[in-house]
Every structure is written in C-alpha cells, then in structure tokens.
Amino acid sequence: MKESSEYKVLVVEDEEAIREMLSFTLHRAGYEVIEAADAREGAEQLEQKPDLVLLDWMLPGISGVEFARRLRSGSETRDIPIIMLTARGEEENKLKGFEVGADDYMTKPFSTQELLARIKAVLRRASRQEVQQDLIAVNGLELDLAGHRVRVGEKSLDMGPTEFRLLSFFMSHAERVFSRDQLLDQVWGDNVYIEDRTVDVHIRRLRKALEPFGYDAHIQTVRGAGYRFSRQI
Secondary structure, X not given: OOOHHHOEXXXXXOOHHHHHHHHHHHHHOOOEEEEEOOXXXXXXXXXXXXXXXXXXXXXXXXXXXXXXXXXXXXXXXXXXXXXXXEOOOOXXXXXXXXXXXXXXXXXXXXXXXXXXXXXXXXXXXXXXXXOOOOEEEEOOEEEEOOXXXXXXXXXXXXXXXXHHHHHHHHHHOOOOOEOHHHHHHHHHOOOOOOOOHHHHHHHHHHHHHHHHHOOHHHEEEEOOOEEEEOOOO
C-alpha cells in the first residue's frame, strides 16, 4: 500500500465548516485533498483522478446517492472507493448507500480518528487487488482477472469492483459454502467496520448483473449456512 501522501481524497460536502474540518484532518494525516461543495463541482474535480471520495449524502441539487450512482456507472470512475458521510443512521439508509456502490458509511457526528482508520482500510482493500494473468471460466462465464472484466462470449457484463471481487472468489472456490463472516474476511479483508448485512446487498447486486445472461442461479443461498457458487443449476 502507498504512503498517505501519495493518495488524493476528494471531499464533496456542502457544509463549509465540515468540509474545512475534513480537509484539515486529511491534510494533517498526509493526504492530498480536493474539495467540492456539491456534486457539480465534484464531477469537475474528477479530472484530478482522486483515489477515494468522501461523499455527503445530503447535497444541494444532485444528491450524494445519485452522485455515487453516477460514479459507479462511469467507466473511468467505477472503481474509485466511496465513503458516504451522513446524518442518516437508520439501517435502510445504510443499505441504500451500499446499493448504489458505497464502500463504507459513516454517520455524523464521527471521530476523526475513526474516519482516518476507515479511509486507510478502504484504500488498503482497494490496493490489494492483485494483477494476475488467470482466466476463470464456468459454463461460458469468463472472468478475466488481469483485465478486470467479466464476459459471456463477446459481451461484457457490467458490475462494480466489489461484485467483481466477490464473483472472483466464488468462481475460484466453486461448490464450497461460505458464511457471511467468511466472505467478509476473504473478499473485504481486515476492514472490521463492514457489517455482515453488506454481504447480502452485494450478493443481490451480483445476481442482478448476472441475471440478463442467466448466470444468477449459480449464486445459491444455503439456508442457515451462507452462499456458494455452483457449477450446476
């Protein structure tokens, strides 16, 4: 993992006092900080190629949730880690944040030390992506680890980085059942802040990506045990 001084963090927060506090905290920790007061400015700052986005949920104009959705749909921005910042602490709002592609979620007010720990964990997880030359194929479904692509014939499947890691792990360990905790350890790594319900969210997103090609049935729920990827459906 690179040193903090080698990372750029884009802070998209409309409340100036909070934005200045975040900027000060990140600068002091060694990060290069890019600031934006709303989603429009945030989109403009993407030209600076940030390594992570701290994104407020409640933004004027385009909401943070919609901005996160747009980041995940862009070919050049889909892999940028996102940490959502919000006063909304209810579980359904957390799940909505994860549904649109957030990697982590912090409820205001929060400890700056916890924020820095979460940023470090998310960046560590992102940097852990191994470049390999392997191609995993199951019944016509091909996962290209080196190219970070999933294909069926000549067609590419659209999925986010977490779903790609999850599918890669499943296809590499076909027919084995894994609990939520085991999947958190193997796919998310040592980020202790992620809740086990997050696994269910990404399983649903993975199935949705595979559904148009009929491969969603390979991701099977084993009642009381967890999930598995089966070669047979």
